[in-house]
Amino acid sequence: MDSQLPIEARLWEYIDGHSAATERAAIEQLLATNSSWQQKYQELLDLHQLMQEHIELEQPGLRFSKSVMESIAFNQITPAARTYINKRVIWGVATFFLLSILGFLVYGLAQLQWSSGNASDPSKLTHVIDKLESTDLALPSSYLYALMLVIVVMGLMLLDMVLRNKKKEKTV
Template sequence: MNNLEQRIWDYLDGTGTDQEREFTKQLIGSDSEFRALYEELRSIHLSVSSLDLDEPSMSFSRNVMDKIQLEPVPGSVKSLIDKRVIYGITAFFLITITALLGVLFYQTDWTQQSGLDMPEYKLPEFDTSNYVNSTTINIFFFTDIIIVLYLFDGFLSKRPNSKANH
Protein backbone atom coordinates (compact mmCIF):
# COMPACT_ATOMS: atom_id res chain seq x y z
CA MET A 1 0.00 0.00 0.00
CA ASN A 2 1.45 3.33 -0.98
CA ASN A 3 1.27 6.61 0.86
CA LEU A 4 -1.69 7.95 -1.15
CA GLU A 5 -3.81 4.88 -0.43
CA GLN A 6 -2.91 5.07 3.26
CA ARG A 7 -3.87 8.74 3.32
CA ILE A 8 -7.27 7.95 1.73
CA TRP A 9 -7.93 5.05 4.12
CA ASP A 10 -7.13 7.32 7.07
CA TYR A 11 -9.54 9.90 5.62
CA LEU A 12 -12.31 7.31 5.15
CA ASP A 13 -11.80 5.85 8.63
CA GLY A 14 -11.72 9.29 10.21
CA THR A 15 -8.26 8.77 11.70
CA GLY A 16 -5.34 11.16 11.55
CA THR A 17 -5.16 14.83 12.48
CA ASP A 18 -7.55 17.51 11.29
CA GLN A 19 -4.80 19.03 9.13
CA GLU A 20 -4.15 15.71 7.36
CA ARG A 21 -7.89 15.19 6.69
CA GLU A 22 -8.25 18.75 5.37
CA PHE A 23 -5.23 18.28 3.09
CA THR A 24 -6.67 14.98 1.79
CA LYS A 25 -10.01 16.68 1.15
CA GLN A 26 -8.25 19.38 -0.88
CA LEU A 27 -6.35 16.72 -2.88
CA ILE A 28 -9.63 14.93 -3.67
CA GLY A 29 -11.12 18.19 -4.93
CA SER A 30 -8.13 19.24 -7.02
CA ASP A 31 -6.44 16.05 -8.39
CA SER A 32 -8.44 13.82 -10.76
CA GLU A 33 -6.20 10.72 -10.27
CA PHE A 34 -6.44 11.10 -6.51
CA ARG A 35 -10.24 11.50 -6.80
CA ALA A 36 -10.50 8.31 -8.92
CA LEU A 37 -8.46 6.39 -6.34
CA TYR A 38 -10.63 7.89 -3.60
CA GLU A 39 -13.85 6.75 -5.35
CA GLU A 40 -12.47 3.23 -5.80
CA LEU A 41 -11.38 2.90 -2.18
CA ARG A 42 -14.63 4.54 -0.99
CA SER A 43 -16.69 1.91 -2.81
CA ILE A 44 -14.58 -0.84 -1.21
CA HIS A 45 -15.00 0.83 2.18
CA LEU A 46 -18.78 1.05 1.76
CA SER A 47 -19.11 -2.57 0.64
CA VAL A 48 -17.00 -3.81 3.54
CA SER A 49 -18.85 -1.68 6.09
CA SER A 50 -22.24 -2.86 4.80
CA LEU A 51 -21.41 -6.52 5.42
CA ASP A 52 -23.19 -8.10 8.35
CA LEU A 53 -20.90 -9.82 10.76
CA ASP A 54 -21.85 -13.36 11.62
CA GLU A 55 -22.36 -13.74 15.31
CA PRO A 56 -22.42 -17.08 17.05
CA SER A 57 -25.65 -18.30 18.54
CA MET A 58 -26.53 -17.49 22.11
CA SER A 59 -25.72 -21.00 23.29
CA PHE A 60 -22.42 -21.26 21.41
CA SER A 61 -20.24 -21.10 24.53
CA ARG A 62 -22.39 -23.63 26.34
CA ASN A 63 -22.29 -26.01 23.36
CA VAL A 64 -18.50 -25.73 23.11
CA MET A 65 -18.08 -26.37 26.82
CA ASP A 66 -20.40 -29.40 26.60
CA LYS A 67 -18.29 -30.82 23.76
CA ILE A 68 -15.12 -30.27 25.77
CA GLN A 69 -16.59 -32.10 28.76
CA LEU A 70 -17.31 -35.12 26.56
CA GLU A 71 -13.64 -35.41 25.55
CA PRO A 72 -11.62 -37.90 27.61
CA VAL A 73 -9.41 -36.26 30.20
CA PRO A 74 -5.75 -37.02 29.56
CA GLY A 75 -3.75 -38.53 32.37
CA SER A 76 -0.69 -36.84 33.63
CA VAL A 77 1.88 -35.28 31.38
CA LYS A 78 4.21 -38.15 32.21
CA SER A 79 1.88 -40.60 30.49
CA LEU A 80 1.94 -38.48 27.31
CA ILE A 81 5.74 -38.48 27.03
CA ASP A 82 7.34 -41.63 25.69
CA LYS A 83 10.34 -42.50 27.84
CA ARG A 84 12.10 -44.09 24.90
CA VAL A 85 12.32 -40.68 23.24
CA ILE A 86 13.87 -39.17 26.36
CA TYR A 87 16.33 -42.06 26.64
CA GLY A 88 17.19 -41.72 22.95
CA ILE A 89 17.91 -38.00 23.28
CA THR A 90 19.99 -38.63 26.40
CA ALA A 91 21.95 -41.40 24.68
CA PHE A 92 22.59 -39.18 21.65
CA PHE A 93 24.04 -36.38 23.77
CA LEU A 94 26.10 -38.74 25.94
CA ILE A 95 27.57 -40.47 22.87
CA THR A 96 28.29 -37.11 21.24
CA ILE A 97 30.02 -35.73 24.35
CA THR A 98 31.99 -38.95 24.81
CA ALA A 99 33.09 -38.93 21.17
CA LEU A 100 34.18 -35.28 21.35
CA LEU A 101 36.16 -35.91 24.54
CA GLY A 102 37.70 -39.03 22.97
CA VAL A 103 38.83 -37.08 19.89
CA LEU A 104 40.15 -34.29 22.10
CA PHE A 105 42.20 -36.66 24.27
CA TYR A 106 43.38 -38.65 21.25
CA GLN A 107 44.69 -35.57 19.45
CA THR A 108 46.36 -34.09 22.51
CA ASP A 109 50.13 -34.44 22.59
CA TRP A 110 50.83 -35.50 26.16
CA THR A 111 54.61 -35.61 25.77
CA GLN A 112 55.17 -31.87 25.53
CA GLN A 113 56.02 -29.82 28.55
CA SER A 114 53.88 -26.82 29.12
CA GLY A 115 55.65 -23.49 29.14
CA LEU A 116 53.44 -22.21 31.91
CA ASP A 117 54.90 -22.07 35.38
CA MET A 118 52.46 -21.51 38.16
CA PRO A 119 53.51 -18.78 40.58
CA GLU A 120 54.12 -19.82 44.12
CA TYR A 121 51.83 -18.39 46.72
CA LYS A 122 52.19 -18.98 50.40
CA LEU A 123 49.17 -18.63 52.59
CA PRO A 124 49.64 -16.62 55.73
CA GLU A 125 49.99 -18.52 58.94
CA PHE A 126 46.65 -19.04 60.62
CA ASP A 127 46.37 -20.20 64.19
CA THR A 128 43.20 -22.27 64.59
CA SER A 129 43.66 -22.97 68.26
CA ASN A 130 41.91 -19.69 69.11
CA TYR A 131 38.78 -20.73 67.18
CA VAL A 132 38.60 -24.50 67.55
CA ASN A 133 38.02 -25.31 71.17
CA SER A 134 35.62 -27.47 73.13
CA THR A 135 32.83 -24.85 73.02
CA THR A 136 32.79 -24.57 69.22
CA ILE A 137 32.90 -28.36 68.85
CA ASN A 138 29.94 -28.72 71.25
CA ILE A 139 27.98 -26.07 69.31
CA PHE A 140 28.76 -27.86 66.04
CA PHE A 141 27.57 -31.24 67.36
CA PHE A 142 24.46 -29.69 68.91
CA THR A 143 23.39 -28.09 65.62
CA ASP A 144 24.11 -31.35 63.77
CA ILE A 145 21.88 -33.26 66.20
CA ILE A 146 19.07 -30.69 65.77
CA ILE A 147 19.30 -30.95 61.96
CA VAL A 148 19.29 -34.77 62.06
CA LEU A 149 16.24 -34.80 64.36
CA TYR A 150 14.41 -32.35 62.08
CA LEU A 151 15.11 -34.49 59.00
CA PHE A 152 14.12 -37.67 60.86
CA ASP A 153 10.83 -36.05 61.90
CA GLY A 154 10.15 -35.12 58.26
CA PHE A 155 10.88 -38.69 57.20
CA LEU A 156 8.53 -40.13 59.82
CA SER A 157 5.70 -37.72 58.98
CA LYS A 158 5.86 -38.58 55.24
CA ARG A 159 5.99 -42.34 55.80
CA PRO A 160 2.59 -44.01 55.26
CA ASN A 161 1.02 -45.34 58.43
CA SER A 162 0.94 -49.13 58.17
CA LYS A 163 -1.82 -49.53 60.82
CA ALA A 164 -4.18 -47.18 58.95
CA ASN A 165 -4.02 -49.33 55.80
CA HIS A 166 -5.20 -52.52 57.58
Protein backbone atom coordinates (compact mmCIF):
# COMPACT_ATOMS: atom_id res chain seq x y z
CA MET A 1 0.00 0.00 0.00
CA ASP A 2 1.17 3.57 -0.58
CA SER A 3 3.09 4.93 2.41
CA GLN A 4 1.82 8.45 1.65
CA LEU A 5 -1.68 7.60 2.88
CA PRO A 6 -2.66 9.23 6.16
CA ILE A 7 -1.96 7.35 9.33
CA GLU A 8 -5.66 6.82 10.08
CA ALA A 9 -6.45 5.22 6.72
CA ARG A 10 -3.52 2.84 7.01
CA LEU A 11 -4.41 1.95 10.59
CA TRP A 12 -8.09 1.36 9.76
CA GLU A 13 -7.09 -1.04 7.00
CA TYR A 14 -4.75 -2.76 9.46
CA ILE A 15 -7.50 -3.03 12.10
CA ASP A 16 -10.07 -4.28 9.58
CA GLY A 17 -7.58 -6.80 8.18
CA HIS A 18 -7.64 -5.42 4.63
CA SER A 19 -3.96 -4.50 4.34
CA ALA A 20 -1.41 -6.65 2.50
CA ALA A 21 1.18 -8.73 4.34
CA THR A 22 4.03 -6.34 3.58
CA GLU A 23 1.94 -3.36 4.68
CA ARG A 24 0.94 -5.21 7.84
CA ALA A 25 4.61 -5.86 8.68
CA ALA A 26 5.49 -2.21 8.06
CA ILE A 27 2.64 -0.99 10.29
CA GLU A 28 3.62 -3.41 13.07
CA GLN A 29 7.17 -2.08 12.92
CA LEU A 30 5.88 1.52 13.07
CA LEU A 31 3.64 0.61 16.02
CA ALA A 32 6.62 -0.86 17.86
CA THR A 33 8.88 2.16 17.28
CA ASN A 34 6.71 5.28 16.83
CA SER A 35 4.73 6.66 19.78
CA SER A 36 2.36 8.80 17.66
CA TRP A 37 1.43 5.68 15.69
CA GLN A 38 0.87 3.78 18.96
CA GLN A 39 -1.34 6.55 20.34
CA LYS A 40 -3.42 6.81 17.13
CA TYR A 41 -3.68 3.01 16.92
CA GLN A 42 -4.98 2.83 20.51
CA GLU A 43 -7.60 5.54 19.81
CA LEU A 44 -8.81 3.81 16.66
CA LEU A 45 -8.82 0.40 18.33
CA ASP A 46 -10.95 1.76 21.21
CA LEU A 47 -13.35 3.35 18.73
CA HIS A 48 -13.53 0.10 16.75
CA GLN A 49 -14.36 -1.93 19.86
CA LEU A 50 -16.93 0.65 20.95
CA MET A 51 -18.66 0.46 17.59
CA GLN A 52 -18.76 -3.33 17.67
CA GLU A 53 -20.12 -3.52 21.21
CA HIS A 54 -22.65 -0.71 21.45
CA ILE A 55 -23.84 0.19 17.99
CA GLU A 56 -26.66 -1.93 16.68
CA LEU A 57 -28.49 -1.36 13.45
CA GLU A 58 -31.93 0.03 14.04
CA GLN A 59 -34.99 -1.33 12.35
CA PRO A 60 -36.87 1.27 10.34
CA GLY A 61 -40.13 2.43 11.86
CA LEU A 62 -43.48 1.07 10.77
CA ARG A 63 -44.42 4.43 9.30
CA PHE A 64 -41.32 4.36 7.08
CA SER A 65 -42.19 0.88 5.79
CA LYS A 66 -45.77 1.93 5.19
CA SER A 67 -44.74 5.07 3.28
CA VAL A 68 -42.37 3.04 1.10
CA MET A 69 -45.13 0.57 0.28
CA GLU A 70 -47.55 3.43 -0.48
CA SER A 71 -45.07 5.06 -2.84
CA ILE A 72 -44.59 1.75 -4.64
CA ALA A 73 -48.35 1.30 -4.95
CA PHE A 74 -48.71 4.89 -6.19
CA ASN A 75 -46.30 4.33 -9.08
CA GLN A 76 -47.65 2.31 -11.94
CA ILE A 77 -46.02 -1.09 -12.08
CA THR A 78 -44.96 -2.19 -15.55
CA PRO A 79 -47.34 -4.89 -16.77
CA ALA A 80 -46.23 -8.16 -18.26
CA ALA A 81 -45.38 -8.05 -21.97
CA ARG A 82 -48.44 -9.96 -23.09
CA THR A 83 -50.79 -7.39 -21.57
CA TYR A 84 -49.47 -4.37 -23.45
CA ILE A 85 -48.69 -5.99 -26.81
CA ASN A 86 -51.78 -5.76 -28.96
CA LYS A 87 -52.57 -9.25 -30.26
CA ARG A 88 -54.53 -7.83 -33.19
CA VAL A 89 -51.38 -6.21 -34.53
CA ILE A 90 -49.48 -9.48 -34.32
CA TRP A 91 -52.32 -11.38 -35.99
CA GLY A 92 -52.56 -8.70 -38.70
CA VAL A 93 -48.86 -8.89 -39.52
CA ALA A 94 -48.92 -12.70 -39.53
CA THR A 95 -52.01 -12.73 -41.76
CA PHE A 96 -50.40 -10.30 -44.17
CA PHE A 97 -47.26 -12.40 -44.53
CA LEU A 98 -49.18 -15.65 -44.88
CA LEU A 99 -51.43 -14.14 -47.55
CA SER A 100 -48.38 -12.75 -49.36
CA ILE A 101 -46.69 -16.15 -49.37
CA LEU A 102 -49.90 -17.83 -50.48
CA GLY A 103 -50.33 -15.24 -53.26
CA PHE A 104 -46.80 -15.80 -54.53
CA LEU A 105 -47.31 -19.57 -54.50
CA VAL A 106 -50.59 -19.29 -56.42
CA TYR A 107 -49.01 -16.94 -58.93
CA GLY A 108 -45.98 -19.21 -59.39
CA LEU A 109 -48.15 -22.31 -59.83
CA ALA A 110 -50.37 -20.48 -62.33
CA GLN A 111 -47.33 -19.68 -64.47
CA LEU A 112 -46.29 -23.34 -64.80
CA GLN A 113 -47.20 -25.29 -67.93
CA TRP A 114 -49.02 -28.41 -66.74
CA SER A 115 -48.67 -30.93 -69.54
CA SER A 116 -48.19 -34.64 -69.27
CA GLY A 117 -45.34 -36.26 -71.12
CA ASN A 118 -43.20 -39.34 -71.16
CA ALA A 119 -40.85 -39.13 -68.20
CA SER A 120 -38.62 -41.87 -69.57
CA ASP A 121 -37.44 -39.73 -72.47
CA PRO A 122 -34.44 -37.71 -71.18
CA SER A 123 -34.63 -35.17 -73.99
CA LYS A 124 -38.12 -34.13 -72.89
CA LEU A 125 -36.91 -33.83 -69.30
CA THR A 126 -34.15 -31.43 -70.30
CA HIS A 127 -36.69 -29.55 -72.41
CA VAL A 128 -38.95 -29.14 -69.34
CA ILE A 129 -35.98 -27.99 -67.22
CA ASP A 130 -35.02 -25.46 -69.89
CA LYS A 131 -38.61 -24.19 -69.94
CA LEU A 132 -38.62 -23.79 -66.16
CA GLU A 133 -35.35 -21.86 -66.27
CA SER A 134 -36.65 -19.53 -68.95
CA THR A 135 -39.97 -18.88 -67.17
CA ASP A 136 -40.24 -15.24 -66.19
CA LEU A 137 -41.54 -15.07 -62.61
CA ALA A 138 -41.36 -11.28 -62.37
CA LEU A 139 -44.53 -9.65 -61.17
CA PRO A 140 -46.33 -7.42 -63.62
CA SER A 141 -46.24 -3.80 -62.54
CA SER A 142 -49.96 -3.70 -61.67
CA TYR A 143 -49.54 -6.54 -59.15
CA LEU A 144 -46.46 -4.88 -57.73
CA TYR A 145 -48.30 -1.58 -57.30
CA ALA A 146 -51.24 -3.33 -55.63
CA LEU A 147 -48.87 -5.11 -53.22
CA MET A 148 -47.11 -1.84 -52.40
CA LEU A 149 -50.48 -0.17 -51.82
CA VAL A 150 -51.50 -2.89 -49.35
CA ILE A 151 -48.17 -2.59 -47.51
CA VAL A 152 -48.44 1.20 -47.26
CA VAL A 153 -52.04 1.03 -46.00
CA MET A 154 -51.10 -1.56 -43.36
CA GLY A 155 -48.12 0.56 -42.30
CA LEU A 156 -50.34 3.62 -41.92
CA MET A 157 -52.82 1.60 -39.89
CA LEU A 158 -50.01 0.41 -37.61
CA LEU A 159 -48.73 3.98 -37.21
CA ASP A 160 -52.25 5.16 -36.34
CA MET A 161 -52.60 2.46 -33.68
CA VAL A 162 -49.23 3.34 -32.12
CA LEU A 163 -50.06 7.04 -32.01
CA ARG A 164 -53.46 6.36 -30.47
CA ASN A 165 -51.86 4.20 -27.76
CA LYS A 166 -49.35 6.95 -26.96
CA LYS A 167 -52.18 9.49 -26.75
CA LYS A 168 -54.08 7.21 -24.36
CA GLU A 169 -51.01 6.79 -22.15
CA LYS A 170 -50.53 10.56 -21.92
CA THR A 171 -54.13 11.13 -20.86
CA VAL A 172 -54.06 8.37 -18.23
